[in-house]
Amino acid sequence: GEDVEQSLFLSVREGDSSVINCTYTDSSSTYLYWYKQEPGAGLQLLTYIFSNMDMKQDQRLTVLLNKKDKHLSLRIADTQTGDSAIYFCAERGGDTGRRALTFGSGTRLQVQP
Amino acid sequence: DVKVTQSSRYLVKRTGEKVFLECVQDMDHENMFWYRQDPGLGLRLIYFSYDVKMKEKGDIPEGYSVSREKKERFSLILESASTNQTSMYLCASSWGQGKSEQYFGPGTRLTVT
Numbered sequence: 001g002e003d004v005e006q007s008l009f010l011s012v013r014e015g016d017s018s019v020i021n022c023t024y025t026d027s028s029s030t031y032l033y034w035y036k037q038e039p040g041a042g043l044q045l046l047t048y049i050f051s052n053m054d055m056k057q058d059q060r061l062t063v064l065l066n067k068k069d070k071h072l073s074l075r076i077a078d079t080q081t082g083d084s085a086i087y088f089c090a091e092r093g094g095d096t097g098r099r100a101l102t103f104g105s106g107t108r109l110q111v112q113p
Numbered sequence: 114d115v116k117v118t119q120s121s122r123y124l125v126k127r128t129g130e131k132v133f134l135e136c137v138q139d140m141d142h143e144n145m146f147w148y149r150q151d152p153g154l155g156l157r158l159i160y161f162s163y164d165v166k167m168k169e170k171g172d173i174p175e176g177y178s179v180s181r182e183k184k185e186r187f188s189l190i191l192e193s194a195s196t197n198q199t200s201m202y203l204c205a206s207s208w209g210q211g212k213s214e215q216y217f218g219p220g221t222r223l224t225v226t
Binding site: 041 | 117153205213220
């Protein structure tokens with residue numbers, strides 16, 4: 001079945017850029033998503049990218065998609081302590097009968113002051 | 114704003130009890146999902162529903178059942194709770210078409226003793 005992988009932990013200093021990486025196996029993925037989960041809360045959609053794009057920018061967030069390598073990244077510029085959270089990568093397959101997303105295991109971002 | 118609510122934030126049950134987790138969404142979404150979240154494993158899909166009275170098994174349906182009698186409400190049932198069902202349970206909903214991003218509730222942390 002489809003698989004999505006992420007590293008488990010990333011630590012950065014406040015003001016630096018953070019880059020969270022994700023790889024996926026489903027070559028027919030249509031949409032790819034980044035979600036953020038703060039402690040004790042549900043998941044909040046941060047941004048998404050359609051598979052025919054290779055980059056999307058939204059304020060401090062930049063998403064890069066390398067479809068050939070099935071690699072997705074999320075860059076957070078000027079990282080703040082409020083960005084400390086778990087970040088999940090997710091993909092939606094091209095099979096129109098499949099309505100669920102496949103999630104990675106999440107990357108815990110720790111921002112040091 | 115899309116709102117997905119879950120009936121309880123924290124729940125403690127005894128082994129063998131029948132447990133109901135309720136989820137309600139207010140955006141007329143066709144799709145609703147139940148996930149469980151465990152450290153290092155990310156989100157795993159238990160069941161989803163794409164219409165009233167319709168349901169499909171996800172990746173880990175064993176020990177669970179679901180009910181969707183009304184479009185806005187999706188219930189997860191643990192027929193006989195066991196300690197290995199101690200987890201965070203997340204409900205989500207989405208439209209049927211397009212980018213289909215999922216909106217999440219705040220989660221229910223279930224402890225089975």
